[in-house]
Amino acid sequence: MEPILTADHLSVAFTRYGRGLSRIALSALTDLSLTVDAGRVTALVGGSGAGKSLLAHAVFHLLPRNAHTAGTICYDGAPLTPARARALRGREISLIPQGITYLDPMMKVGPQVRRGRRDGMSRARCREILARYGLGSEVEELYPFELSGGMARRVLIACAVMDSPRLIVADEPTPGLDSQTAGRVLAHFQELAEQGTGVLLITHDLELARTVAHKIVVLREGRTVDEVPAALFQTGEGLTHPYSRALWQAMPENGLIVDREVSVL
Amino acid sequence: MRHRLQFTIKKLVRMALLLLGVSLSAFLLMDAAPLDPLQTNIGQAALGSMSPEQLARLEEYWGVNTPAAERYLAWLSGALRGDFGVSLLYRRPVAEVISLRLGASVWLLLSAWALAGVLGLTLGVLAGANRGRWPDLLIRAACLTVSSTPSFWLALLLLMVFSVWLGILPIGLAVPIGTAAADVTLPQRLLHALLPALTLSVAGMANIALHTREKAVDVLDSDYIFLARARGERHILIRHVLRNVTLPAITLQFASIGEIIGGSVLVEQVFSYPGLGQAAVAAGLGGDLPLLLGITVITAVLVFGGNLAADLLYGVVDPRIRRGAAKG
Ligand SMILES: Nc1ncnc2c1ncn2[C@@H]1O[C@H](COP(=O)(O)OP(=O)(O)O)[C@@H](O)[C@H]1O
Ligand SMILES: [Mg+2]
Numbered sequence: 001m002e003p004i005l006t007a008d009h010l011s012v013a014f015t016r017y018g019r020g021l022s023r024i025a026l027s028a029l030t031d032l033s034l035t036v037d038a039g040r041v042t043a044l045v046g047g048s049g050a051g052k053s054l055l056a057h058a059v060f061h062l063l064p065r066n067a068h069t070a071g072t073i074c075y076d077g078a079p080l081t082p083a084r085a086r087a088l089r090g091r092e093i094s095l096i097p098q099g100i101t102y103l104d105p106m107m108k109v110g111p112q113v114r115r116g117r118r119d120g121m122s123r124a125r126c127r128e129i130l131a132r133y134g135l136g137s138e139v140e141e142l143y144p145f146e147l148s149g150g151m152a153r154r155v156l157i158a159c160a161v162m163d164s165p166r167l168i169v170a171d172e173p174t175p176g177l178d179s180q181t182a183g184r185v186l187a188h189f190q191e192l193a194e195q196g197t198g199v200l201l202i203t204h205d206l207e208l209a210r211t212v213a214h215k216i217v218v219l220r221e222g223r224t225v226d227e228v229p230a231a232l233f234q235t236g237e238g239l240t241h242p243y244s245r246a247l248w249q250a251m252p253e254n255g256l257i258v259d260r261e262v263s264v265l
Numbered sequence: 266m267r268h269r270l271q272f273t274i275k276k277l278v279r280m281a282l283l284l285l286g287v288s289l290s291a292f293l294l295m296d297a298a299p300l301d302p303l304q305t306n307i308g309q310a311a312l313g314s315m316s317p318e319q320l321a322r323l324e325e326y327w328g329v330n331t332p333a334a335e336r337y338l339a340w341l342s343g344a345l346r347g348d349f350g351v352s353l354l355y356r357r358p359v360a361e362v363i364s365l366r367l368g369a370s371v372w373l374l375l376s377a378w379a380l381a382g383v384l385g386l387t388l389g390v391l392a393g394a395n396r397g398r399w400p401d402l403l404i405r406a407a408c409l410t411v412s413s414t415p416s417f418w419l420a421l422l423l424l425m426v427f428s429v430w431l432g433i434l435p436i437g438l439a440v441p442i443g444t445a446a447a448d449v450t451l452p453q454r455l456l457h458a459l460l461p462a463l464t465l466s467v468a469g470m471a472n473i474a475l476h477t478r479e480k481a482v483d484v485l486d487s488d489y490i491f492l493a494r495a496r497g498e499r500h501i502l503i504r505h506v507l508r509n510v511t512l513p514a515i516t517l518q519f520a521s522i523g524e525i526i527g528g529s530v531l532v533e534q535v536f537s538y539p540g541l542g543q544a545a546v547a548a549g550l551g552g553d554l555p556l557l558l559g560i561t562v563i564t565a566v567l568v569f570g571g572n573l574a575a576d577l578l579y580g581v582v583d584p585r586i587r588r589g590a591a592k593g
Contacts (some may be wrong), residue, residue: 060495090497102492106508106584115498143584159496 005196041207046219110140370540379467389477469521519575
């Protein structure tokens with residue numbers, strides 16, 4: 001499989017002004033490496049504050065102004081420079097952001113998904129994608145404040161898959177969705193991967209990651225600690241890194257085994 | 266729809282009460298001032314040459330010895346029928362004087378108002394989009410300077426530069442001197458209104474620009490602009506920023522009506538522009554109580570009407586209010 005995206009020893013630090021004029025550097029990502037293959041779903045798993053969203057924003061070259069990056073990001077075999085990222089955004093690389101505040105409150109859903117395009121093809125495609133996530137065409141006429149949280153999330157996902165990108169970065173796309181809709185969204189990701197798209201699925205939910213993804217990258221405090229086939233997290237066998245083992249052990253059913261043994265005693 | 270109707274009626278009732286309060290307090294204030302209606306009406310010299318009987322008849326006519334409460338009620342009942350009394354200075358019905366003067370001022374006021382809104386919004390968005398760089402610093406410095414400058418001083422400055430030194434704009438009046446009213450052309454009127462309108466618009470413009478700049482900065486930092494960038498959208502300023510800063514700007518725009526009318530009193534004086542503001546000054550200095558009261562009430566109506574229009578327009582423009590009201 002061809003890697004579509006690689007991050008190599010990526011680090012991100014923020015400068016803040018401390019007392020007086022002194023500047024403090026806070027490092028958020030220290031040493032992050034991962035590979036996303038075309039045609040595969042790669043899951044990036046980590047706790048809250050591990051730096052998952054920062055990685056997503058770094059790929060799009062949309063970090064805040066006071067952020068400094070080191071290390072390299074390559075897309076499709078060549079370094080992803082700011083200029084290249086600008087050219088690829090919205091054409092080949094798509095972001096599904098984490099929250100529902102990412103919709104313009106003053107713009108209707110339809111124009112927002114279509115990015116203002118009014119041609120027949122865009123309209124048809126927009127309707128098709130919304131329908132796929134269980135949203136009727138009347139939703140196109142609604143403003144974000146008229147959507148439920150789950151609907152808004154589906155609209156954000158529709159925005160991202162609107163023009164068949166080659167890489168999708170989905171930042172925790174499923175919280176707030178009912179299990180049926182979440183299943184539909186994840187199945188669509190898998191289908192897109194089968195058609196050759198690289199999918200980076202960011203989540204804190206290991207259970208979800210191992211059912212959907214081919215590969216799991218474990219992130220902890222801004223550092224990649226493990227990059228393994230998802231299958232290893234089914235049985236727990238072959239997991240060598242202690243943090244990965246601990247994560248696996250913390251999963252409900254593995255915990256249940258322990259519990260049962262305890263209750264037998 | 267019913268919601269909107271109720272809202273409008275409530276606002277109108279409040280406006281009527283406010284007008285009543287404004288007219289009463291203006292009346293009481295003017296009544297407390299040592300003004301002699303007879304002196305205003307016929308002048309000191311003529312007054313001295315009159316017989317006591319004549320004086321008594323005039324005093325009777327202008328209600329000098331009638332109690333204030335009675336006079337106010339008489340004025341009020343007339344005003345409700347559209348009769349604001351007779352101007353002491355112009356010796357014509359107040360309503361006629363006001364409509365004539367307002368007719369001259371209205372283009373000046375309207376163009377100043379439109380200029381303030383359009384320029385303010387544009388400059389504010391430009392400054393916000395260039396936060397921290399020289400266009401932002403320049404626009405902010407200019408806005409802060411002009412908003413702390415008295416308008417009459419600015420008017421004098423503009424006159425000095427454009428009319429005296431450069432000599433490209435007329436030095437005052439609404440029309441060229443010595444031209445019959447029928448012969449005055451539209452370009453001539455515009456040319457005469459240019460400097461006064463500019464001066465009048467400046468204070469409102471600076472206010473709108475500074476507020477819009479803050480709002481634009483917030484919008485540009487928002488999540489939805491982030492996503493628009495991540496999706497490679499072009500024309501983000503027009504598609505997203507303008508859309509989100511226009512609403513607050515509209516409110517400021519309508520709130521600036523009061524400032525513009527207030528400013529016109531001084532600016533028309535400096536430019537010798539024969540409008541409502543100048544009439545207000547003449548009425549005030551000359552002690553023309555009916556005219557001053559009429560002008561006070563009319564300008565209050567304009568200001569309240571502007572605020573009401575802003576409230577109603579907000580409901581039309583903001584989808585959150587428009588659709589919320591339609592449902593509720
Ligand atoms: N603009 C910022 N300035 C300073 N620190 C930041 C900024 N954005 C994120 N961080 C820090 O980076 C770390 C990772 O954040 P994030 O990527 O959002 O975590 P998550 O894995 O939950 O998505 C957090 O500890 C956060 O405090
Ligand atoms: Mg996050």
